[in-house]
Amino acid sequence: MDWIAGMWAVFRKDLRVELRTRYALNSLLLFVLGSLLLVLFAVGPQPLTARVQSALLWIVMLFAASIGLGRSFVAEQEQGTVLLLQLNTRPSMVFAGKLLFNLLTVGLLTGLAAGAFLFLLNVEVPAPGLLGLALALGAVGLAGATTLLAALVARAARKGPLLPVLLLPLLIPLLVAGTSATRKALAGLPWIQAQDELLTLIGFAGATISASVVLFDYIWHE
């Protein structure tokens, strides 16, 4: 009970800070809408293949996530609130709270990006369930990988470009499986054909989150 209360407190603190500064929210909104409008103007009324559509959607999601999510731990470091958190909470509470907050952010981002993408490009989805599941699993994996790396990067001297650099190679399995599953959903293939991709996405999300649970204590106390 205690643990859940602590996690919830960290989550609510992050949410409140975010709603006051709107750092991640504004940058995500700007990036998603800006890049989608750019795609829209560049492509025009031409119909795109499912392969190109899924690639575009995941490019928008990846870069929006790497811009918006790195903030959480860096802000603690810059404002000097790290010690306070270290004194008052256990590391796992901090991690779970931050993960929850990042999940919310990525969920929002994915919903926004996918919704705007499908609406603006006028894409019809033959398999909406598969698309939703692929994007949801991708979002969990994205949040899991970003949370741990953001905690690592916050300790480094030059924080700005470090997170995307570290994140990209780690995310290759997620991106390959995610784009492939999205392509299959947009092409209207049956679920069974996307089984490999979905299992890969589950494996990626589970592996990054359980690795974070093991490793976070060491990162946090160092």
Added chain:
Amino acid sequence: MKWKSILGLIAMAGFAGLLLMNFGSQVSGYMNFEQAADTGSKAHVVGTWVENRPTRYDRSQNVFSFYMKDQTGTVRKVRYPSPKPANFEQAEKVVVEGQMNGEAFAASHILVKCPSKYNDAKGLEKQATQSSSSAPQAGLRTE
């Protein structure tokens, strides 16, 4: 604390296994003829040359055609708008790049995978024993 690490490691290994088992099939890049027909776009198909089916080069149209058996055992005709690649007969594997066109595969490139003359351990041994027995002793330093 300790239990958390152990459980975490077990979960990590399990999920990583799941990831690795299912990821391999997506990155290999090679397809069989059936998948190539499904995608309808460019594909790499790996297989072997079927020697006992007609293999010919049409000089007037500049089309080389042969039959190829992919990894699942499906045999399809391959048409290639160029002369026969060098070393085609020695190939242990053929990779064709192109797309399915009806029942035949229209290849734009053919990669011929020949057995390497440098990695053949048995052949090397044989050569080495031959050359050492026949090599003149004087003036040869072998290091």
